[in-house]
Amino acid sequence: WLRRCTHYLFIVVVAVNSTLLTINAGDYIFYTDWAWTSYVVFSISQTLMLVVGATYYLTFTGVPGTATYYALIMTVYTWIAKGAWFALGYPYDFIVTPVWLPSAMLIDLAYWATKKNKHSLILFGGVLCGMSLPLFNMVNLITVADPLETAFKYPRPTLPPYMTPIEPQVGKFYNSPVALGAGAGAVLSVTFAALGCKLNTW
DSSP: OHHHHHHHHHHHHHHHHHHHHHHHHHHHHHHSSOHHHHHHHHHHHHHHHHHHHHHHHHHHHOOTTHHHHHHHHHHHHHHHHHGGGGGGTOOGGGSOOOOOHHHHHHHHHHHHHTTSOHHHIIIIIHHHHHHHHHHHHHHHHHHSOOHHHHHHHSOOTTOOGGGOOOOOOSSOSOSOHHHHHHHHHHHHHHHHHHHHHHTTOO
16 A cells, blocks of 8 residues: 555656656746756756656566656647647747656667566666657757747746846857766666655665
């Protein structure tokens, strides 16, 4: 009974926190000149949130496809939360739509292709998820309206001074934010995938 309650509580907590991370990532990307730095940090955080919950849920049920179902839960939560931005007068695409589903499918694929081998899930699933999510996230960023233009067109009524939209600086911190996010995410995701599996044996 305790384990089952902990299971459902974990799913809700991780999914809700993923939603909050998405909204925070939107704020930082659209309101400051640290866009690429924030992109890397939040891509990694989103990857880790996805992989720990997905591997936990997947090994809990033992059914390939559960990781994708978990990502769908996270996605629906975020879509609902994004609806609140209408109240502030923002367009619906102001916050980037989460792209967790393809990465979660790769986790499921790694689990299914290795005949439910937990160690392969941790290694292959973690690496695939960590490397893919920043790439899918960048593809998604390209498809939305220009962030800076949107920030000026729809100013927040209660925007504090330090969050005022400013022109981005010419120099970039990173030559390739996707490569940096994918590299760091691939390493860290393996650790978090192992944590997700371990949570089933406590």
